[in-house]
Amino acid sequence: xxxxxxxxxxxxxxxxxxxxxxxxxxxxxxxxxxxxxxxxxxxxxxxxxxxxxxxxxxxxxxxxxxxxxxxxxxxxxxxxxxxxxxxxxxxxxxxxxxxxxxxxxxxxxxxxxxxxxxxxxxxxxxxxxxxxxxxxxxxxxxxxxxxxxxxxxxxxxxxxxxxxxxxxxxxxxxxxxxxxxxxxxxxxxxxxxxxxxxxxxxxxxxxxxxxxxxxxxx
Amino acid sequence: xxxxxxxxxxxxxxxxxxxxxxxxxxxxxxxxxxxxxxxxxxxxxxxxxxxxxxxxxxxxxxxxxxxxxxxxxxxxxxxxxxxxxxxxxxxxxxxxxxxxxxxxxxxxxxxxxxxxxxxxxxxxxxxxxxxxxxxxxxxxxxxxxxxxxxxxxxxxxxxxxxxxxxxxxxxxxxxxxxxxxxxxxxxxxxxxxxxxxxxxxxxxxxxxxxxxxxxxxx
DNA sequence: ACCTGAACACCGTTCAAGT
DNA sequence: ACCTGAACACCGTTCAAGT
Numbered sequence: 001x002x003x004x005x006x007x008x009x010x011x012x013x014x015x016x017x018x019x020x021x022x023x024x025x026x027x028x029x030x031x032x033x034x035x036x037x038x039x040x041x042x043x044x045x046x047x048x049x050x051x052x053x054x055x056x057x058x059x060x061x062x063x064x065x066x067x068x069x070x071x072x073x074x075x076x077x078x079x080x081x082x083x084x085x086x087x088x089x090x091x092x093x094x095x096x097x098x099x100x101x102x103x104x105x106x107x108x109x110x111x112x113x114x115x116x117x118x119x120x121x122x123x124x125x126x127x128x129x130x131x132x133x134x135x136x137x138x139x140x141x142x143x144x145x146x147x148x149x150x151x152x153x154x155x156x157x158x159x160x161x162x163x164x165x166x167x168x169x170x171x172x173x174x175x176x177x178x179x180x181x182x183x184x185x186x187x188x189x190x191x192x193x194x195x196x197x198x199x200x201x202x203x204x205x206x207x208x209x210x211x212x213x214x215x216x217x218x
Numbered sequence: 219x220x221x222x223x224x225x226x227x228x229x230x231x232x233x234x235x236x237x238x239x240x241x242x243x244x245x246x247x248x249x250x251x252x253x254x255x256x257x258x259x260x261x262x263x264x265x266x267x268x269x270x271x272x273x274x275x276x277x278x279x280x281x282x283x284x285x286x287x288x289x290x291x292x293x294x295x296x297x298x299x300x301x302x303x304x305x306x307x308x309x310x311x312x313x314x315x316x317x318x319x320x321x322x323x324x325x326x327x328x329x330x331x332x333x334x335x336x337x338x339x340x341x342x343x344x345x346x347x348x349x350x351x352x353x354x355x356x357x358x359x360x361x362x363x364x365x366x367x368x369x370x371x372x373x374x375x376x377x378x379x380x381x382x383x384x385x386x387x388x389x390x391x392x393x394x395x396x397x398x399x400x401x402x403x404x405x406x407x408x409x410x411x412x413x414x415x416x417x418x419x420x421x422x423x424x425x426x427x428x429x430x431x432x433x434x435x436x
Numbered sequence: 437a438c439c440t441g442a443a444c445a446c447c448g449t450t451c452a453a454g455t
Numbered sequence: 456a457c458c459t460g461a462a463c464a465c466c467g468t469t470c471a472a473g474t
Contacts, residue, residue: 153421
């Protein structure tokens with residue numbers, strides 16, 4: 001009955017809700033159409049193909065990530081990191097907070113998390129976040145060319161971390177098998193949880209350390 | 219007619235060859251079976267499911283990556299990096315060479331490259347390479363716990379870089395659109411090619427920089 | 437002109453039927 | 456006991472037929 005309510009935003013919102021509820025496997029054109037109680041082909045009048053729809057859903061999932069600078073010393077996720085940043089390296093706190101916030105927002109939407117950051121961010125939220133990321137890297141002292149390269153490295157790491165987090169349960173078991181196979185004397189409890197916030201933060205710190213070194217060099 | 223020649227190794231080898239020729243889209247159970255001139259279900263007597271087969275193909279694609287230490291100052295890919303490493307940071311050269319070699323081996327097999335490093339490495343070659351990676355990180359001065367975390371960060375970055383490289387053509391176009399959308403004054407030529415060796419090396423250097431900082435700290 | 441749904445060309449995997 | 460292929464429950468997308 002909602003004939004005229006079928007538009008790109010409504011479709012993306014329905015797909016997001018469906019993915020939140022039933023996970024990645026539910027994100028097919030047919031099931032999204034069922035969620036909207038419309039013909040699968042009706043979606044194609046608003047998106048050229050499935051990937052374009054997933055791009056829109058991924059962008060929608062990032063709508064809640066705040067990039068307003070005045071919120072930097074708030075109480076949200078990443079606030080502690082922001083508050084603890086030393087003055088000269090304020091960019092570090094902003095960069096870590098930004099990527100942590102994006103990760104958290106993505107994981108609130110398990111149906112689409114694996115798609116987020118896997119493609120260049122052409123949606124409004126993706127571009128907004130990309131701009132903040134670029135500003136932080138410029139502040140870090142990187143050259144224009146290195147800013148572009150560092151951006152892609154950070155997005156690549158984020159994409160892989162999200163893909164891992166989505167499959168986490170299954171993968172943890174396999175990582176323990178790797179530990180056993182190599183006969184490492186690490187007990188299970190010592191292994192970081194794959195896709196955990198702690199694991200993500202560690203890799204992100206490596207990248208930030210590396211960016212600081214590059215920035216001081218240039 | 220090759221009734222008894224159907225075994226896990228032969229299946230994985232046929233799938234790898236098919237993927238090299240026809241790309242990622244050809245890696246379906248049905249097309250792999252067609253390549254082997256057998257019933258699709260015959261494969262299930264050797265692998266529990268498609269993912270297990272892809273894991274075997276991914277491991278096979280890494281067979282050519284040499285980890286013999288005596289080859290470290292050879293003429294293969296990464297030799298220059300190895301030769302240029304300063305004595306105290308020999309681990310840096312080894313780590314960069316290892317991951318660069320894995321990347322190159324993966325990209326020689328476009329049908330499976332996107333699957334490599336996307337799951338914990340339980341195959342013989344994956345475990346072999348994992349062990350060399352671990353040794354390099356121990357040499358870098360990381361604690362046991364940090365070695366595990368850094369390993370996962372490096373593998374995550376590698377997986378994302380490979381996934382990007384496989385889709386490169388399509389993605390480059392989109393990255394240029396991002397640049398235009400943000401009205402950055404970068405001309406197209408200045409943007410790094412997504413998934414290129416140069417782009418990969420930059421991100422890897424960031425991670426290695428970061429690991430060095432962590433190792434000196436601990 | 438706009439919209440619908442049947443149809444095409446596929447999937448991974450199960451399972452009943454054959455040998 | 457082992458093996459086969461028909462069948463199940465899906466896909467994304469095209470396109471001819473309807474309104």
